[in-house]
Amino acid sequence: MFKIYNTFSKDVENFEPVSKDGLVRIYSCGMTVQDTPHIGHIRALVTVDILRRVLKLSGYSVFSVYNFTDIDDKLITKMAQSKIDYRIISQRNIDEFFEVFNSLNILNFDVYPRATGHIEEIIELISKLLEKGFAYRSGDDIYFSVSKFKGYGKLSGKRLDDLIEGKRVEVNQNKENPLDFVLWKGAKDNEPYWYSPFGKGRPGWHIECSAMSIKYLGESFDIHAGGQDLIFPHHENEIAQSECATGKPFAKYWVHNGMVNLKGEKMSKSLGNVFKAKELLKLYGPNVLRFFLYKTHYRKDIEFSTERVEEAKTAFKRLVPYLDENFEEDNVDDKIYKDFKDALEDDLNTPQALGIIFETINMINKKEKDESLLRNTLSKMYKDLGFIFEKKEKDxxxxxxxxxxxxxxxxxxxxxxxxxxxxxxxxxxxxxxxxxxxxxxxxxxxxx
Structure with a gap:
């Protein structure tokens, strides 16, 4: 049985889909496209990729959504600095995202919505919140009233009383409560805007994801995925506004991957300490990067360094000579493959799965079982993890x-x-x- 750690319950749970039709619906918080993808984006992608692969191995059908935040404060700042229209910046970075995406052999998502393509749905959701009394106008802006949602903090474990104004929350005198967050920002000079019943303006970040996920997955769905840095406030705010608007539970399982750190500090575009995805792919290739990430459990932080990636490269090279792209899918060692599958179904335990792969290589070298069967099993496990069969060349x-x-x-x-x-x-x-x-x-x- 497939089991996954749920940030909501703080425990590993047996997975049970929301819908009885067996279709698992997944929303993955995607890039804010003010810049090109980096190793942190690769980790989030690889995490949701192995999640979907394992669900399929477990017999589920999957419908998945990956969004692009193509309008927000950071993108507008980038536009002002570069003097380039935000739509051009967005498209360039989305194009590079797909280059990286395809190189990594990530399973395709079913939908790739952009925030700017869903202004109508966003306005409709904000209107519901205003109508139900969960949102209010302040000047030209619309805010969500956090104190009206009694379950606020249930994902992150934070208590309202502990979130002191000015310490963990940005001070804004226009808010009734310092924790309230913006749903709609009134238009400002030299900024993009859309027309709405509340006046000209643009959506806040949090409401974008709620509108897009509800449109494609329904008011209640199975899995919401993203990095641990999104738990608060982004995902906490998504839950609040979505459940107040619909009156129903939002996502059942919350799956968050750990951060990629550089010298103990979170790697991020805003801090400027990033390794660009495209450059890393040129240096190491998709398989080595995937292998490097799989060596650490998805919920743990990774300390990134070129030395550690080189170590992964050396280890990965041990595996390659034993692989055959034309292997027989059904001709595998049942016990080895069961152990491998059990590891993946136990909260995506890729380090243990890799351990089983190298144990199998040792069995081949020691001639403990039929070599052809073991090589088939290796190739099957390799493929299941999303690795690419590399063309063998003379070195x-x-x-x-x-x-x-x-x-x-x-x-x-x-x-x-x-x-x-x-x-x-x-x-x-x-x-x-x-x-x-x-x-x-x-x-x-x-x-x-």
């Missing part, structure tokens, strides 16, 4: 070693030790190295 060391073996084989043939010569040929063939004996010599290639 200098491989070429030197094969040439040495071919010279030994030629000596064996001259000495009429054909059994040893054939053994060398067959052992190389198992490793996808194909020998061709020609009249004028021997050639070899690595089979795709």
């Amino acid at each position: 200098d060391l491989t070429e030197q070693l094969v040439e040495i073996l071919l010279k030994i084989r030629e000596t064996m043939k001259k000495e009429k030790n054909y059994q040893m010569a054939d053994t060398i040929r067959e052992e190389l063939k198992k490793r996808k190295i194909i020998i061709n004996d020609l009249k004028d010599g021997v050639t070899w290639k690595i089979e795709d």
Whole structure:
């Protein structure tokens, strides 16, 4: 049975879908597109990717949504600094996001909504909150009244009384309560705006995600995913405004991945201490980055350094020679694969799953079981984790070693030790190295 840690309950729970139709509905908080994607975005993507892969392995159908926040304060600041229209900035960064996304072999989401494409839904949600008395106007802005929602803090565990004005919450004299958050911002000079019943303006950040998730997944859905830095205030505010508007529970499970840190400090665009995703993919490739992230459980923070990624690269290289893209899906060692699947179904335990993979490699080297069966099992586990089968190419060391073996084989043939010569040929063939004996010599290639 699939189990997942729920931030809401602070416990690992047996997963039970909201709907009886077996379809699991997932909303993943996506990028704010004032800048290009970085390693933190890669971690969030890989987390929700393995989540969806494991749900499918467990027999569920999945419908998933990944949003883009393409209008907010940060994007407007970027527009003012660069003198480039916010729509151009957004599109450039979204284009780069998809380059990174496709390189990483992330499963496609079903919908990629943008906040600016859902102004109508946002206005409708704000209107409901005003009508029900959960929101109020202050000048040209509309705010959500936190004190009206008795469950505020139930996700983050924060208490209203403990959130002191000016310490953890931005001071704003226009608010009735310092914890109140903006739903609609009145238009300002040189800023984008839309027309609404409350006047010209633009949406606040939190209301955007509620409107988009409700439109595509319904008023109550299964899983809301994102980084741990979004728990408060973003996800806390989403719950408050959504449940007040609909009168129903919002998301049942809240899945949050840990942060990527650099020298103990959270990596983020606002702090400027980021490693760009595209640059890292050029340096290490998608498989090494995925492997690096899988070595740490998704809920734990990762300390990022090039040394640690290099270590992951070295470990990953041990795995590659044992893989075969054309493996037989149904021909696996049942016990090994069950242990692997059990690890993933136990709160996405990728470190344990990787451990099982390397135990299998050791079994191959020790010739403990049928090698063909173990290689099939390895390739199946590798594919299930979302890794890409890499085209095998000749490298200098491989070429030197094969040439040495071919010279030994030629000596064996001259000495009429054909059994040893054939053994060398067959052992190389198992490793996808194909020998061709020609009249004028021997050639070899690595089979795709």
